[in-house]
Amino acid sequence: MRDKTRKVFKAIYNFFSFVNHMIAAFLACATPYPVSFLISSTLAWFWWIARKNVSKVKTNVSKALDLDENHPMVISISRKIYIEFAKNIVDFFKNGIISLEQFKKNVKLDGIDNLKKALEKGKGAVIFTAHIGNFEWGAARIGAEGFKIWGVGLSRENRFLDNYFEKNRKSKCLKTLNANKMLGVFRILKNNEVIAIPTDWDPAGTAKAYGFLGKKVMLPSGVIQIALTSGASLIPSFIVRDGKYHHHQVIYEPLNLIRDGEKEELIEKNMHLIINVLEKQIKENIDQWVMFHDIWAKDS
Numbered sequence: 120m121r122d123k124t125r126k127v128f129k130a131i132y133n134f135f136s137f138v139n140h141m142i143a144a145f146l147a148c149a150t151p152y153p154v155s156f157l158i159s160s161t162l163a164w165f166w167w168i169a170r171k172n173v174s175k176v177k178t179n180v181s182k183a184l185d186l187d188e189n190h191p192m193v194i195s196i197s198r199k200i201y202i203e204f205a206k207n208i209v210d211f212f213k214n215g216i217i218s219l220e221q222f223k224k225n226v227k228l229d230g231i232d233n234l235k236k237a238l239e240k241g242k243g244a245v246i247f248t249a250h251i252g253n254f255e256w257g258a259a260r261i262g263a264e265g266f267k268i269w270g271v272g273l274s275r276e277n278r279f280l281d282n283y284f285e286k287n288r289k290s291k292c293l294k295t296l297n298a299n300k301m302l303g304v305f306r307i308l309k310n311n312e313v314i315a316i317p318t319d320w321d322p323a324g325t326a327k328a329y330g331f332l333g334k335k336v337m338l339p340s341g342v343i344q345i346a347l348t349s350g351a352s353l354i355p356s357f358i359v360r361d362g363k364y365h366h367h368q369v370i371y372e373p374l375n376l377i378r379d380g381e382k383e384e385l386i387e388k389n390m391h392l393i394i395n396v397l398e399k400q401i402k403e404n405i406d407q408w409v410m411f412h413d414i415w416a417k418d419s
Contacts, residue, residue, distance in 0.1 A: 137279040144283075147212035152364055155213070159205035167201050172411045176200055179410050182334050183401055196406045203360065204409040207253045214287045219263055222291060226260040227361070230370035234266065234313070237352035237373050243308030245349075246356045246370075247342045249319040249397055252407045255288070257358035257368050258315040262292025267312040269296045269304075273322060298322055301341070308349045315356070316342050319397055320412050328416040329390055332398055335416035343389045347378060355396045359404050371396075 147155050167173060174188075176197045181188040184196075217225070237244045246261075246268075248254055258270040270288070272295040275281055285295050296303055296314065307314050321339040328335045346353040353376055358368035374396075377388050401408050 133277040133279065136277060137283070140280060140283065143208070144212040147209045148216050152209075152213075155209045156206055156363070159209045160202045163201040163205035164198075166205075167198055173197065175411055175413050178413070178415065179408065180405060182415060183332050183405055183408070185333060199406040200409055203252075203407050204411075206360070207255075207409065210253050210256060211287065214259075214290050217291075219291070223260070223263055225364065226256055226263075226358070226366045226368055228260050228264070228368050228370070230356075230372075231261075231264060233370050233372050234261065234354060237354060238266075238311055238313075240350070240352065241311050242349055243311050243351045244313045244354055244373075245304075245308070245342050245346045245351050246313060246315040246354050247318045247393060247396075248315060248356055248358075249400060250317055250408060250410045251357055251400055251404050252359040252409075253366060254317060254358060255293070256291075256366060257356060259288065259291035259293040260358070260366075260368050261313065261315070261356075261370070267294075267310070268292070268315060269294045269307055269312065270315045271296050271298050271301070271317070273298050304345055305349060308345075308351045314345075316345075318342055318393060319401070319410060320414055328418075329394060331394055332401070335418060336414050337416055338390065338394070338397075338414075340386050340390055343376075343386050343393065346376060347385060347389070353393075355393075355400075357400050357404075359407055 146158060150158070177188045177193055180196050180200070181190065181193045184193065186193050234244060246258070248257060255270065258268055262268045270293055272284070274297050275284075288295055296307065304314050318339060321337050323339070326337040326339045329338050331338065342353060345351070352373035354373045355371040356368065358366050361367040374389070374392050376392070377385055380388075
């Protein structure tokens with residue numbers, strides 16, 4: 120009886136969660152960008168006041184900058200992160216009403232030749248990024264150039280929302296590979312397609328601790344293992360907001376991975392290559408690092 124009751128309440132919760140998302144999407148699509156951003160920024164302030172994940176965001180910023188959590192700079196940047204995330208949500212909701220041509224204008228893309236050259240090997244490409252800027256739009260922008268690209272995403276256990284999110288992403292040339300079906304990544308690479316994976320958080324909770332920004336952080340090594348196993352190029356790519364309504368994305372040259380040696384040794388050495396890139400990007404764009412999770416090792 121209890122299980123049946125839980126299922127009923129869960130179904131009701133999922134339905135109203137979907138309705139809330141649709142109301143937000145309607146408001147985002149029915150209003151011009153200045154109004155949409157004003158509404159979302161106001162809601163972000165309420166979210167901040169409600170202390171939703173505030174301690175985690177402040178911890179991330181303080182550790183990255185090596186400052187006390189209550190330092191004025193940490194508090195200021197943490198608030199900006201909430202506003203940045205709210206703007207990202209507006210961008211996502213507007214996917215369906217922004218033409219592909221306008222989308223390309225909104226997101227300046229540099230380094231596309233690095234990806235083209237990597238795909239000439241016929242083994243696909245693994246793009247690693249972080250939760251910086253509108254990282255979903257970063258992957259979609261590559262798809263807008265005609266590349267077949269997939270982004271790794273989490274299932275929300277709400278089929279209504281999952282279907283909406285997938286349809287929304289596809290409207291901007293991005294498909295989703297569920298994080299619990301990662302073996303599908305090798306099919307994607309075999310077809311010489313692209314997979315984009317954020318590497319600054321481990322949703323599975325199985326990551327190893329690595330030195331990061333002078334601390335210890337739990338970072339997933341999956342992109343390394345995928346690239347080494349498949350022979351695909353491992354490419355850094357990051358997107359940042361450039362002004363109120365525009366973004367700038369750069370696809371960098373593939374990492375020169377070390378491919379000879381024992382598995383664990385290779386993972387360890389190549390992870391340092393990734394960490395160097397992540398540290399630089401996070402330091403330079405700390406106010407756009409929309410990381411709302413605890414990523415730090417307990418002894419950090």
